[in-house]
Amino acid sequence: METTSKYSEVKIDHxxxxxxxxxxxxxxxxxxxxxxxxxxxxxxxxxxKNERAINDPLVQSVVADYIVQYKEEREKQGRxxxxxxxxxxxxxxxxxxxxCDYDGFVKELTTDKTHRTLQQSSIRLFLKCIEAHxxxxxxxxxxxxxxxxxxxxxxVAGFRKEKIQEFIKQGDSPERAEKNVGDFKPSQYLGYI
Numbered sequence: 117m118e119t120t121s122k123y124s125e126v127k128i129d130h131x132x133x134x135x136x137x138x139x140x141x142x143x144x145x146x147x148x149x150x151x152x153x154x155x156x157x158x159x160x161x162x163x164x165k166n167e168r169a170i171n172d173p174l175v176q177s178v179v180a181d182y183i184v185q186y187k188e189e190r191e192k193q194g195r196x197x198x199x200x201x202x203x204x205x206x207x208x209x210x211x212x213x214x215x216c217d218y219d220g221f222v223k224e225l226t227t228d229k230t231h232r233t234l235q236q237s238s239i240r241l242f243l244k245c246i247e248a249h250x251x252x253x254x255x256x257x258x259x260x261x262x263x264x265x266x267x268x269x270x271x272v273a274g275f276r277k278e279k280i281q282e283f284i285k286q287g288d289s290p291e292r293a294e295k296n297v298g299d300f301k302p303s304q305y306l307g308y309i
Contacts, residue, residue, distance in 0.1 A: 120173070121173055121175070122143075123141040123143060123175070124142055124143055124145055125141070126142075126172075126174050126175050126178040127140045127141075127142075127151075128140070128179070134231040136157070136158050136231060137156065138153050139154045139155045139156065139162075139175070139178070140152070141153075141169065141175070152166070154166045154169040154175060155169065156233065157183070158234060159234075160183060160186055160187065160190070161237070162179060162183075163237075236306055236307075239306065240303050240306045243302045243306070246268045246271055246272065247268070247272060247301045247302065249265050250265065250268035250271070252265045272301065272302060275302045276297055276300075279305075280293045280296075280297050283296050283297065
């Protein structure tokens with residue numbers, strides 16, 4: 117593992133209008149140098165733009181310090197991050213009524229007010245739910261959720277078929293296209309930005 121950094125300086129001091137912290141790096145100490153963005157931190161989650169920077173010791177140290185400060189500040193404000201189980205319970209409560217505001221939820225999540233990377237992360241979450249439902253065994257379904265499983269299976273199969281066709285259009289044989297797609301799931305096609 118590297119013990120020296122290839123950067124002379126790494127800063128997380130620019131927070132944009134969406135509350136996204138930029139992980140900036142500099143090769144020199146020259147104040148006129150244009151830095152390079154290595155990644156972003158949103159809601160305590162790191163999204164790498166330059167994956168080679170992940171193991172850089174200076175980057176690791178600066179990011180770790182920032183995350184600790186971020187968590188301490190959120191705790192002071194009484195805003196502690198939720199667990200997946202807590203968030204799932206809230207979503208279940210939200211949809212557990214006939215007057216559920218589906219349209220309001222969709223509008224808010226897809227509007228320009230919501231950061232585009234967070235939109236991508238949200239869709240990745242929903243795709244992972246679709247993938248999990250598609251793989252549910254018969255013993256975990258009954259008349260209340262069998263349609264969910266069947267629709268999710270069709271979505272995953274249709275996505276896979278579409279990806280195979282893309283590879284064939286690019287000149288791959290059907291066998292090679294099938295191999296290229298492999299066991300990839302729709303959520304794996306969404307990068308971390």
